Amino acid sequence: MAAAEEVMMLSLVGLGLWDEQDITLRGLQEARGADLVFLESYTSRLMGLNKKRLEELIEKEVKEADREFIESGRVLEHAGEKRVCVLVGGDPMVATTHADLVLRAKERGIPVRIVHNASIYSAVCETGLQAYKFGRSATIVFWEDNYKPTSFYDVMVKNKELGLHTLFFLDLRAHENRFMTVREALQELLEISAERKDGLFTPRTRVVAVSRLGSPEQRIAYGVVEKIMTDDLPPLSVIIVPGKLHPVEKEFLESLL
Amino acid sequence: MAAAEEVMMLSLVGLGLWDEQDITLRGLQEARGADLVFLESYTSRLMGLNKKRLEELIEKEVKEADREFIESGRVLEHAGEKRVCVLVGGDPMVATTHADLVLRAKERGIPVRIVHNASIYSAVCETGLQAYKFGRSATIVFWEDNYKPTSFYDVMVKNKELGLHTLFFLDLRAHENRFMTVREALQELLEISAERKDGLFTPRTRVVAVSRLGSPEQRIAYGVVEKIMTDDLPPLSVIIVPGKLHPVEKEFLESLL
Numbered sequence: 001m002a003a004a005e006e007v008m009m010l011s012l013v014g015l016g017l018w019d020e021q022d023i024t025l026r027g028l029q030e031a032r033g034a035d036l037v038f039l040e041s042y043t044s045r046l047m048g049l050n051k052k053r054l055e056e057l058i059e060k061e062v063k064e065a066d067r068e069f070i071e072s073g074r075v076l077e078h079a080g081e082k083r084v085c086v087l088v089g090g091d092p093m094v095a096t097t098h099a100d101l102v103l104r105a106k107e108r109g110i111p112v113r114i115v116h117n118a119s120i121y122s123a124v125c126e127t128g129l130q131a132y133k134f135g136r137s138a139t140i141v142f143w144e145d146n147y148k149p150t151s152f153y154d155v156m157v158k159n160k161e162l163g164l165h166t167l168f169f170l171d172l173r174a175h176e177n178r179f180m181t182v183r184e185a186l187q188e189l190l191e192i193s194a195e196r197k198d199g200l201f202t203p204r205t206r207v208v209a210v211s212r213l214g215s216p217e218q219r220i221a222y223g224v225v226e227k228i229m230t231d232d233l234p235p236l237s238v239i240i241v242p243g244k245l246h247p248v249e250k251e252f253l254e255s256l257l
Numbered sequence: 258m259a260a261a262e263e264v265m266m267l268s269l270v271g272l273g274l275w276d277e278q279d280i281t282l283r284g285l286q287e288a289r290g291a292d293l294v295f296l297e298s299y300t301s302r303l304m305g306l307n308k309k310r311l312e313e314l315i316e317k318e319v320k321e322a323d324r325e326f327i328e329s330g331r332v333l334e335h336a337g338e339k340r341v342c343v344l345v346g347g348d349p350m351v352a353t354t355h356a357d358l359v360l361r362a363k364e365r366g367i368p369v370r371i372v373h374n375a376s377i378y379s380a381v382c383e384t385g386l387q388a389y390k391f392g393r394s395a396t397i398v399f400w401e402d403n404y405k406p407t408s409f410y411d412v413m414v415k416n417k418e419l420g421l422h423t424l425f426f427l428d429l430r431a432h433e434n435r436f437m438t439v440r441e442a443l444q445e446l447l448e449i450s451a452e453r454k455d456g457l458f459t460p461r462t463r464v465v466a467v468s469r470l471g472s473p474e475q476r477i478a479y480g481v482v483e484k485i486m487t488d489d490l491p492p493l494s495v496i497i498v499p500g501k502l503h504p505v506e507k508e509f510l511e512s513l514l
Contacts, residue, residue: 014375016281016373016374017373020282021281021282021283021286022281022282022283022373023281023282024273024278024279024280024281024282024374024375025277025278025279025280025281025282025285025314026278026279028282029278057282090379091375091379091380091382093379093380093382093383093385094379094382094388096387096388096389096505099382099385099387099505099506099509100505102385102509103385103505103508103509103512106512114383114471115471116273116274116279116375116379116380116383116470116471117273117281117374117375118271118281118348118373118374118375118376119375119376119378119379119388121376121378121379121388122347122348122350122351122373122376122378122379123348123350123373125348125350125351125356126350126371126373128350128356128359128360130353130356131351131353131376131378131394132353132393132394132395132396133393134393135392135393136389136390136391136392136419136421137388137389138389139389158419162393162415164393213373214371214372214373248353248356248357248360249356251360252356252359252360255360255363
């Protein structure tokens with residue numbers, strides 16, 4: 001991890017879940033040692049992050065990096081000449097686009113370093129649901145008038161068959177400041193189930209909605225869909241459709257009722 | 258997150274993947290503000306952690322907490338009177354035993370706070386494999402002469418059917434300083450497949466073995482089982498049996514060959 005002598009470098013540093021206090025000591029050191037620091041602002045958004053406080057902490061300017069800057073390869077032009085640090089919400093490699101970025105960096109012979117941090121993937125265990133009982137995860141996407149994908153629902157169906165929990169991420173368009181609400185997401189699931197008449201997801205289905213996990217404002221709500229839909233949970237949120245519950249999982253969820 | 262006024266408190270603070278530099282600023286603040294700090298030493302082990310350096314960082318003594326101390330409820334007797342911080346490798350709630358601990362604390366009216374950190378669950382995306390394409394995970398357990406469970410293998414079979422990746426944790430007995438090696442784990446998988454004659458896991462099957470992820474010594478090895486078995490990968494390690502690969506995943510893994 002120590003390579004202060006490197007002249008070219010791309011480091012992806014995870015920021016964790018909420019604000020600038022979630023950076024690790026290793027990540028902070030990495031950012032402070034960089035020539036240029038960017039904040040990747042399109043795959044996720046830390047709702048508690050204050051850019052000015054982040055800059056004070058890192059002791060240098062932090063520039064915003066949008067999708068075009070990252071995916072066009074412009075970030076790699078910098079990293080081919082200098083030590084470049086890209087700060088990313090959560091754990092950096094969870095966003096699929098960053099695997100591609102790392103690959104392109106390697107092709108150019110640019111050393112890459114990843115500093116991991118908390119991700120919603122493991123943090124959801126704060127619901128009492130056990131990590132090894134989650135099946136595949138999926139994202140509930142914004143529907144358009146003529147584009148209503150349902151593949152995320154099929155993921156839940158498969159997981160349910162196996163007794164597994166399903167973690168649903170909710171779509172976001174960070175650049176438009178648009179974040180899917182829990183209510184919108186549940187509405188889509190209800191519509192798909194009603195359309196298919198499969199009875200798998202109804203207003204009486206019990207779900208877990210988790211909002212702003214890892215923050216002072218965090219909310220973990222458990223209950224039937226029709227009740228959760230009356231709750232104004234602020235973004236970012238995720239939804240979990242539980243599978244078969246272990247007794248401790250059940251007790252934990254019921255302690256939230 | 259700020260509650261310095263609390264007189265009783267249980268906080269579980271994640272330490273991340275490798276050493277004391279992986280703590281977050283929030284976690285460090287939490288530990289420094291506690292009356293008593295324990296290091297949970299049985300669900301995981303940070304191989305790079307130096308207790309003395311950790312104590313210097315936290316500015317107080319760190320006591321080891323074994324399974325008996327946590328599970329007997331003795332830790333809660335302290336937390337009912339003081340601010341107690343338990344440091345845990347990875348992301349604290351991933352270890353199922355901690356869900357039970359939190360539940361018991363709530364029953365006693367002890368406020369609980371979780372400080373998340375990196376977990377191997379999301380960190381494995383550093384292999385280029387995409388988080389949403391992992392199915393259920395499982396642990397490959399030590400076999401005894403008369404106890405050879407195979408349920409972890411069934412998890413892989415189900416995932417393979419769905420085209421999903423399987424993350425395997427390797428068994429550990431931290432108190433005996435005994436950690437399953439990648440070779441031992443692969444040997445068990447080979448034996449099960451040979452016994453069942455299912456052809457699903459052979460010396461020619463391609464797997465990913467990841468050792469000491471997030472450390473300066475990290476190794477990500479990709480290749481056929483018979484080759485990976487010749488490699489002495491130090492603990493802690495995990496194994497991934499890939500499912501159907503997306504082109505970027507394939508390109509990423511092949512860049513490791």
